[in-house]
Amino acid sequence: MKVSLFITCISDVVYPRVAAAIVKLLNRYGIEVDVPDIQTCCGQPAFNSGYWDEARASASTILDAFEASDFVVAPSGSCTGMIHHYYEELFKDDRVRLAQAIRLKEKTYEFTQFLVQVLGIKDVGAEFPHKVTYHPSCHGTRLLGIKEEPRELLSHVRGLELIALPHQEDCCGFGGTFAVKMSAISGAMVEEKADHVLVTEAEVLVGLDMGCLMNIGGHLEYRGEPVRIMHVAELLEEGVRRAHEH
Amino acid sequence: MLMSIRADHSTVQKTPDSVKGRAELALNNEFLRRAVKFTTERLKSGKLAAAEEHGNWEEWRERGRQIRLHTIAHLDYYLEQFVNNARAHGVHVHFASDAKEAVQLTMRIAKEKQAKSAVKSKSMVSEELHINHALEEEGIEAIETDLGEYIIQLAHETPSHIIIPAIHKNRHQIAELLSKEAGEDLPPDTAVLAGFVRKKLREKFLEADIGMTGCNFAIAETGSMVLFENEGNGRMVSTVPKTQITFMGMERIIPTLDDLEVMATLLPRSATGQRLTVYMSVLSGPRRAADADGPEEMHIIILDNGRSLQLGDTHFQELLNCIRCGACLNACPVYRHIGGHAYGGVYSGPIGAVLTPALNKNMAEWDDIASASSLCGACYEACPVKIPLHDMLVYLRHRKVEAGRGEQAEKMGMQGFRFIMSDAKRLKMIAKLGRWVQKPFVRDGKITTQIGPLKGWNAYRHLPSLPSETFREQWKQLEQELHASGRPTVHEEIRARMEKLVAARNQSDHMHAGDMARSSDLQAASRLKAAEGERRDER
Numbered sequence: 215m216k217v218s219l220f221i222t223c224i225s226d227v228v229y230p231r232v233a234a235a236i237v238k239l240l241n242r243y244g245i246e247v248d249v250p251d252i253q254t255c256c257g258q259p260a261f262n263s264g265y266w267d268e269a270r271a272s273a274s275t276i277l278d279a280f281e282a283s284d285f286v287v288a289p290s291g292s293c294t295g296m297i298h299h300y301y302e303e304l305f306k307d308d309r310v311r312l313a314q315a316i317r318l319k320e321k322t323y324e325f326t327q328f329l330v331q332v333l334g335i336k337d338v339g340a341e342f343p344h345k346v347t348y349h350p351s352c353h354g355t356r357l358l359g360i361k362e363e364p365r366e367l368l369s370h371v372r373g374l375e376l377i378a379l380p381h382q383e384d385c386c387g388f389g390g391t392f393a394v395k396m397s398a399i400s401g402a403m404v405e406e407k408a409d410h411v412l413v414t415e416a417e418v419l420v421g422l423d424m425g426c427l428m429n430i431g432g433h434l435e436y437r438g439e440p441v442r443i444m445h446v447a448e449l450l451e452e453g454v455r456r457a458h459e460h
Numbered sequence: 461m462l463m464s465i466r467a468d469h470s471t472v473q474k475t476p477d478s479v480k481g482r483a484e485l486a487l488n489n490e491f492l493r494r495a496v497k498f499t500t501e502r503l504k505s506g507k508l509a510a511a512e513e514h515g516n517w518e519e520w521r522e523r524g525r526q527i528r529l530h531t532i533a534h535l536d537y538y539l540e541q542f543v544n545n546a547r548a549h550g551v552h553v554h555f556a557s558d559a560k561e562a563v564q565l566t567m568r569i570a571k572e573k574q575a576k577s578a579v580k581s582k583s584m585v586s587e588e589l590h591i592n593h594a595l596e597e598e599g600i601e602a603i604e605t606d607l608g609e610y611i612i613q614l615a616h617e618t619p620s621h622i623i624i625p626a627i628h629k630n631r632h633q634i635a636e637l638l639s640k641e642a643g644e645d646l647p648p649d650t651a652v653l654a655g656f657v658r659k660k661l662r663e664k665f666l667e668a669d670i671g672m673t674g675c676n677f678a679i680a681e682t683g684s685m686v687l688f689e690n691e692g693n694g695r696m697v698s699t700v701p702k703t704q705i706t707f708m709g710m711e712r713i714i715p716t717l718d719d720l721e722v723m724a725t726l727l728p729r730s731a732t733g734q735r736l737t738v739y740m741s742v743l744s745g746p747r748r749a750a751d752a753d754g755p756e757e758m759h760i761i762i763l764d765n766g767r768s769l770q771l772g773d774t775h776f777q778e779l780l781n782c783i784r785c786g787a788c789l790n791a792c793p794v795y796r797h798i799g800g801h802a803y804g805g806v807y808s809g810p811i812g813a814v815l816t817p818a819l820n821k822n823m824a825e826w827d828d829i830a831s832a833s834s835l836c837g838a839c840y841e842a843c844p845v846k847i848p849l850h851d852m853l854v855y856l857r858h859r860k861v862e863a864g865r866g867e868q869a870e871k872m873g874m875q876g877f878r879f880i881m882s883d884a885k886r887l888k889m890i891a892k893l894g895r896w897v898q899k900p901f902v903r904d905g906k907i908t909t910q911i912g913p914l915k916g917w918n919a920y921r922h923l924p925s926l927p928s929e930t931f932r933e934q935w936k937q938l939e940q941e942l943h944a945s946g947r948p949t950v951h952e953e954i955r956a957r958m959e960k961l962v963a964a965r966n967q968s969d970h971m972h973a974g975d976m977a978r979s980s981d982l983q984a985a986s987r988l989k990a991a992e993g994e995r996r997d998e999r
């Protein structure tokens with residue numbers, strides 16, 4: 215059974231600790247993860263901006279990278295959503311690529327989905343005695359329907375106090391190039407999101423997408439607010455290590 | 461595009477000609493932001509509660525969608541049926557291909573009737589026509605009778621929301637406007653203000669020669685038009701004046717009265733969270749001998765104005781399914797911060813961001829509004845007929861690029877993206893380069909300088925600096941470490957789950973291939989197989 219990691223470009227270059235956490239966590243269950251070296255980015259930044267040729271050039275590396283995989287796991291609801299929701303549209307005029315895209319879609323999972331739905335794991339045996347709030351990113355929730363999986367996983371972490379994030383369904387304002395192109399609107403959105411995070415008095419903000427977390431975390435830092443941002447995978451992995459230290 | 465909103469009679473305020481500029485204007489208007497946020501939040505939570513209370517919301521949403529999909533797919537048939545039935549009731553039915561024609565038709569009727577004044581109930585289509593302006597130019601007084609529209613008219617503005625035209629104004633601003641009209645100080649008390657307007661409008665209703673209405677739905681099987689409203693002004697407009705003119709978008713059709721039941725459930729709940737609208741009028745022709753009231757003459761002007769352009773367009777036809785409930789505006793996190801005027805068109809929010817360019821043939825001047833979205837999909841989630849507005853926004857951006865209208869800087873950026881992302885070796889190289897370039901800017905693991913492409917981002921945030929190694933660069937060592945640490949064997953149960961999933965997938969793949977072979981597309985299937993074989997050989 216070949217389980218491959220779709221690193222995602224942001225996790226590869228900016229947050230390697232997230233990809234490492236996934237690999238380490240899966241290793242505990244005996245799952246050897248394969249990391250194809252030819253993968254780059256799902257193509258979303260170009261696709262969403264309307265540059266579909268450019269998006270195809272990037273997405274093709276993903277199609278090719280995972281041809282031989284049985285399962286593909288990604289630390290992002292947004293990049294997984296791109297594969298699930300838009301690859302067929304993107305490659306509709308190329309029958310070969312289209313067939314590849316459909317096969318990829320069937321075997322690609324966002325990390326928490328993979329853990330809960332595929333492996334059937336709800337309790338990783340972690341311990342994390344902190345106040346935590348969870349931001350459900352838009353694409354994971356709306357394109358992939360991820361609602362229960364992260365909560366389920368977090369609810370089994372010993373010592374973790376999960377505080378509901380008010381207006382959690384509101385977008386944080388990241389939106390890829392939107393944050394740069396429409397920076398004032400995006401800024402207003404992230405400001406509001408950060409206000410809501412601060413209301414929870416959580417020490418840690420967790421999520422499934424480093425783009426959104428980089429946005430919210432970056433704004434919190436800008437305001438001098440010491441809230442730590444973590445991917446759910448990181449939290450679980452750190453929590454497991456902690457539990458094993460005792 | 462240059463658009464002007466008159467702040468009052470004497471001063472003319474130019475609004476910026478880009479959505480970005482207009483949005484920044486709105487973002488600096490605390491009154492507007494607070495008012496819009498307050499009301500959209502109320503409407504949004506009302507809608508969520510009403511959907512919850514309904515019990516079968518998702519099922520009804522799907523029913524609504526199916527009705528709209530079916531109707532639009534057979535629009536020519538149902539439109540003809542509607543027109544024939546309406547004419548049989550004695551309605552004068554007119555077609556207008558664009559706003560100009562609709563205005564001409566209206567003016568012809570008004571002149572024929574020697575009209576001096578008209579009362580109007582709420583109609584977004586009439587906003588497309590700028591009909592009030594046209595009437596006033598001919599010396600015909602046109603009075604909006606919906607409270608929100610009346611306020612907007614007094615302020616010489618345009619509606620900033622499909623359902624709540626004056627959503628951007630607070631109680632105090634409204635009291636100020638109405639006090640000016642009343643010639644006395646009115647307190648910012650909703651009951652008092654509404655009472656004043658009601659009294660004022662009563663006179664207007666009695667004087668008016670023409671009543672103008674919009675049309676929420678037109679029922680093909682009965683030839684009736686349906687009005688949804690909460691204030692009762694629509695009833696007055698459609699019963700008191702001798703002549704009635706109804707403006708109707710050509711896509712407003714539903715096939716039967718049964719379908720109206722679904723719409724009467726979906727629309728008010730989505731719009732305001734009401735179970736039912738306060739007044740729902742089903743009007744089938746002018747006054748008959750036995751009727752107590754009603755207009756002597758009834759006209760319906762069916763407007764195209766860019767709508768038929770969407771027919772047959774796989775990406776945009778579903779736009780015609782819209783029932784103008786405004787739920788997507790209330791759910792939109794961008795709309796909440798910038799309000800409706802920032803969108804620059806008659807329709808605002810997510811539906812406006814797509815509808816305006818679509819109705820205007822995707823002209824360059826509307827290119828930028830599709831950018832004012834983070835593509836979060838809240839609009840789609842809220843929409844009672846499931847229009848994928850978030851996808852359409854991407855399609856619009858794509859069309860702009862395809863038409864060669866992409867901005868130069870962005871185009872270059874995307875070429876760079878392609879260069880880097882089409883080959884993992886280049887991505888690695890660029891990451892290295894990035895680490896070197898960032899050096900002078902990094903403080904405590906972050907970059908705060910607001911220069912170049914970082915300007916927009918760092919005006920509101922700090923940027924994390926690139927770590928010393930990419931994941932890829934760590935991977936070899938990590939892999940060895942994990943290997944050396946002695947990996948446990950996979951638990952039987954987990955292995956079984958995985959194998960089952962893969963088996964199920966393979967089976968459904970075979971079935972797909974079987975379907976394809978059975979279908980008339982036999983040749984295509986074999987071509988596909990051959991091509992796949994070739995590709996495998998290449999590797």
Ligand code: SF4
Nearest residue numbers: 782783785786788843
């Ligand atoms: S697009 Fe959907 S949610 Fe928006 S106004 Fe139309 S029907 Fe309502």
